[in-house]
Amino acid sequence: xxxxxxxxxxxxxxxxxxxxxxxxxxxxxxxxxxxxxxxxxxxxxxxxxxxxxxxxxxxxxxxxxxxxxxxxxxxxxxxxxxxxxxxxxxxxxxxxxxxxxxxxxxxxxxxxxxxxxxxxxxxxxxxxxxxxxxxxxxxxxxxxxxxxxxxxxxxxxxxxxxxxxxxxxxxxxxxxxxxxxxxxxxxxxxxxxxxxxxxxxxxxxxxxxxxxxxxxxxxxxxxxxxxxxxxxxxxxxxxxxxxxxxxxxxxxxxxxxxxxxxxxxxxxxxxxxxxxxxxxxxxxxxxxxxxxxxxxxxxxxxxxxxxxxxxxxxxxxxxxxxxxxxxxxxxxxxxxxxxxxxxxxxxxxxxxxxxxxxxxxxxxxxxxxxxxxxxxxxxxxxxxxxxxxxxxxxxxxxxxxxxxxxxxxxxxxxxxxxxxxxxxxxxxxxxxxxxxxxxxxxxxxxxxxxxxxxxxxxxxxxxxxxxxxxxxxxxxxx
Amino acid sequence: xxxxxxxxxxxxxxxxxxxxxxxxxxxxxxxxxxxxxxxxxxxxxxxxxxxxxxxxxxxxxxxxxxxxxxxxxxxxxxxxxxxxxxxxxxxxxxxxxxxxxxxxxxxxxxxxxxxxxxxxxxxxxxxxxxxxxxxxxxxxxxxxxxxxxxxxxxxxxxxxxxxxxxxxxxxxxxxxxxxxxxxxxxxxxxxxxxxxxxxxxxxxxxxxxxxxxxxxxxxxxxxxxxxxxxxxxxxxxxxxxxxxxxxxxxxxxxxxxxxxxxxxxxxxxxxxxxxxxxxxxxxxxxxxxxxxxxxxxxxxxxxxxxxxxxxxxxxxxx
Numbered sequence: 001x002x003x004x005x006x007x008x009x010x011x012x013x014x015x016x017x018x019x020x021x022x023x024x025x026x027x028x029x030x031x032x033x034x035x036x037x038x039x040x041x042x043x044x045x046x047x048x049x050x051x052x053x054x055x056x057x058x059x060x061x062x063x064x065x066x067x068x069x070x071x072x073x074x075x076x077x078x079x080x081x082x083x084x085x086x087x088x089x090x091x092x093x094x095x096x097x098x099x100x101x102x103x104x105x106x107x108x109x110x111x112x113x114x115x116x117x118x119x120x121x122x123x124x125x126x127x128x129x130x131x132x133x134x135x136x137x138x139x140x141x142x143x144x145x146x147x148x149x150x151x152x153x154x155x156x157x158x159x160x161x162x163x164x165x166x167x168x169x170x171x172x173x174x175x176x177x178x179x180x181x182x183x184x185x186x187x188x189x190x191x192x193x194x195x196x197x198x199x200x201x202x203x204x205x206x207x208x209x210x211x212x213x214x215x216x217x218x219x220x221x222x223x224x225x226x227x228x229x230x231x232x233x234x235x236x237x238x239x240x241x242x243x244x245x246x247x248x249x250x251x252x253x254x255x256x257x258x259x260x261x262x263x264x265x266x267x268x269x270x271x272x273x274x275x276x277x278x279x280x281x282x283x284x285x286x287x288x289x290x291x292x293x294x295x296x297x298x299x300x301x302x303x304x305x306x307x308x309x310x311x312x313x314x315x316x317x318x319x320x321x322x323x324x325x326x327x328x329x330x331x332x333x334x335x336x337x338x339x340x341x342x343x344x345x346x347x348x349x350x351x352x353x354x355x356x357x358x359x360x361x362x363x364x365x366x367x368x369x370x371x372x373x374x375x376x377x378x379x380x381x382x383x384x385x386x387x388x389x390x391x392x393x394x395x396x397x398x399x400x401x402x403x404x405x406x407x408x409x410x411x412x413x414x415x416x417x418x419x420x421x422x423x424x425x426x427x428x429x430x431x432x433x434x435x436x437x438x439x440x441x442x443x444x445x446x447x448x449x450x451x452x453x454x455x456x457x458x459x460x461x462x463x464x465x466x467x468x469x470x471x472x473x474x475x476x477x478x
Numbered sequence: 479x480x481x482x483x484x485x486x487x488x489x490x491x492x493x494x495x496x497x498x499x500x501x502x503x504x505x506x507x508x509x510x511x512x513x514x515x516x517x518x519x520x521x522x523x524x525x526x527x528x529x530x531x532x533x534x535x536x537x538x539x540x541x542x543x544x545x546x547x548x549x550x551x552x553x554x555x556x557x558x559x560x561x562x563x564x565x566x567x568x569x570x571x572x573x574x575x576x577x578x579x580x581x582x583x584x585x586x587x588x589x590x591x592x593x594x595x596x597x598x599x600x601x602x603x604x605x606x607x608x609x610x611x612x613x614x615x616x617x618x619x620x621x622x623x624x625x626x627x628x629x630x631x632x633x634x635x636x637x638x639x640x641x642x643x644x645x646x647x648x649x650x651x652x653x654x655x656x657x658x659x660x661x662x663x664x665x666x667x668x669x670x671x672x673x674x675x676x677x678x679x680x681x682x683x684x685x686x687x688x689x690x691x692x693x694x695x696x697x698x699x700x701x702x703x704x705x706x707x708x709x710x711x712x713x714x715x716x717x718x719x720x721x722x723x724x725x726x727x728x729x730x731x732x733x734x735x736x737x738x739x740x741x742x743x744x745x746x747x748x749x750x751x752x753x754x755x756x757x758x759x760x761x762x763x764x765x766x767x768x769x770x771x772x773x774x775x776x777x778x779x780x781x782x783x784x785x786x787x788x789x790x791x792x793x794x795x796x
Contacts, residue, residue, distance in 0.1 A: 097544050117544075120545045121545040121546070126545055279626075279651070283626075286633075417761045428743035456541055
């Protein structure tokens with residue numbers, strides 16, 4: 001009897017363990033299961049019906065907000081039966097990698113280019129060239145096509161071998177931002193030239209403030225893109241062009257040295273608030289909101305990003321980068337977030353509809369701009385939609401439209417991702433630890449030498465011609 | 479008569495062989511039982527630890543951007559690059575510094591606090607136990623945010639207090655001479671309470687008669703701690719050390735990743751944050767990142783072996 005009881009208990013235990021093992025096995029296998037069908041291919045509905053079709057979109061959480069929502073809502077409205085899925089995730093790049101490897105990529109994806117190598121994805125055939133969009137008729141004016149209205153110079157990112165692979169979802173301008181109200185109250189003159197800017201440093205110091213602060217923690221973006229390059233371009237456009245193309249002496253131009261020396265001089269004089277630059281970006285930006293820093297180099301998402309933190313009366317205003325001489329052209333880094341279309345999409349028609357409404361339907365565009373508070377890559381954007389932008393961003397667009405401020409996009413960190421960490425390290429050193437200008441230049445030339453020697457890295461030529469053309473136009477009309 | 483003896487002997491032999499068979503059956507059943515008991519753990523370990531480790535090792539032999547399955551075989555090139563990479567060596571140096579000092583700090587304080595709070599004469603020991611254990615149950619992200627706010631150079635509590643007493647505030651996370659020790663402080667603050675509780679449990683298991691005898695012989699509290707408590711809980715300390723070494727890389731990663739991202743100028747970069755930055759931080763060098771990961775595996779194993787060898791002592795039974 002006792003033996004029977006024990007045997008029954010033993011059997012029960014065995015059954016339980018077996019069940020556990022099966023659960024484990026099932027869980028593991030379901031994690032490795034074949035990707036689910038995203039639809040859109042198997043169900044051939046009526047021509048006017050989109051029942052059973054699905055558009056699959058993946059977005060990062062970032063400065064562009066949930067901008068896909070109004071586009072997808074519109075598509076569901078105009079394409080009856082269409083199902084759309086949208087995932088917004090901070091780790092969208094990781095999700096994308098997994099889905100591409102599982103042969104289940106989303107139709108459209110917009111992930112942070114700082115965490116995803118778009119250029120590698122393009123060369124490995126993950127992205128589809130956008131040529132198929134150019135013949136698509138516009139929604140509001142069908143006599144025009146998307147190819148007619150797209151502002152291609154704004155779409156430099158992802159331009160490879162004469163083809164555009166990336167669509168700018170939201171175009172950000174950048175610049176030196178300041179509080180116009182504080183300038184009025186304190187009697188500071190808004191500087192136009194470097195000398196006026198520099199002179200303001202001493203006045204700020206006397207008032208217990210700093211002229212400037214930039215992120216050393218994210219120097220490859222905030223220092224390099226919004227401070228160093230605008231300064232370098234005002235010193236020498238050619239020198240800037242050289243730094244975009246790897247060569248043994250790309251960084252040895254005297255203008256590069258001067259830009260670094262001018263920056264170091266500001267640090268040495270105590271005009272730069274260096275402690276906050278090591279913090280996360282929003283903590284640094286709080287110093288700017290609190291009025292401790294006069295100028296902050298950043299992208300035009302700043303106003304939206306700091307949301308409710310702006311104190312009452314803070315008048316965020318764009319300052320064209322101070323030039324060496326009065327009346328010279330100033331430059332502005334145009335950046336943005338981009339989306340791409342999966343090369344394996346089976347929903348090309350739906351993708352066309354997505355971009356058609358995003359770029360050529362005023363109702364949808366206004367909703368999108370209301371979310372991103374920044375530009376779209378269409379011609380005459382500032383004229384048609386400038387009123388929808390926050391005043392700070394609108395003033396930077398107006399400056400570009402005036403011709404005096406020329407927009408460009410520095411591409412070297414995107415072409416060569418190993419450049420970014422060197423900039424981060426050396427600019428931290430220059431700002432915080434007494435690293436010399438020579439050491440910075442040597443390190444930057446050093447990483448370019450490594451890139452040149454590495455055959456696995458594709459060398460891409462940076463084309464400065466459109467910027468030179470814009471400069472020539474400005475000089476002719478001056 | 480003879481037949482009877484033969485019959486009895488044969489019966490005995492039969493009984494013996496039945497006993498042997500039964501023993502063998504029991505042994506087999508026991509093996510099956512142990513196998514089934516270990517199976518879930520083995521499956522988990524194989525799927526989530528062993529296979530990824532082997533895959534990581536394989537990936538380290540390739541150049542891979544992680545954007546598709548396109549990989550190019552690189553042989554040992556990633557390991558050669560690793561050996562000539564000054565940032566890797568700087569990160570390795572920081573890694574060793576932070577973990578050795580952190581281990582020493584955590585275990586010294588945990589043992590001393592455990593000895594102190596095990597004393598029945600301390601009436602508030604329950605309160606202190608909760609107080610010191612509290613950081614161990616708070617999620618790491620919250621702890622990091624909390625300390626980032628306390629250590630903020632402009633609006634932080636610490637600099638505020640320093641300024642209140644007329645001292646100059648510091649950039650605790652932005653100054654390369656301070657950042658490593660600041661991080662050690664935060665990591666130690668998070669971990670000490672957990673190990674304190676483990677050691678308290680071990681100390682409270684020591685028979686009180688041993689302490690009473692020592693007290694009669696004239697041993698004071700400090701002498702009792704060093705001559706009785708610590709030697710008798712030494713095996714617990716060694717096991718905890720091993721656990722600490724294996725897990726502290728993970729804790730170090732999330733503290734450093736959130737608080738400094740390895741900066742300023744790599745002053746707080748450790749191997750795990752470096753591995754993350756070369757793989758996921760924009761460079762997308764997954765093959766090289768896997769080589770760094772393998773170096774972490776080797777380094778952690780060596781550290782564990784070294785510490786286990788150094789701390790080996792005679793085991794006292796009580």
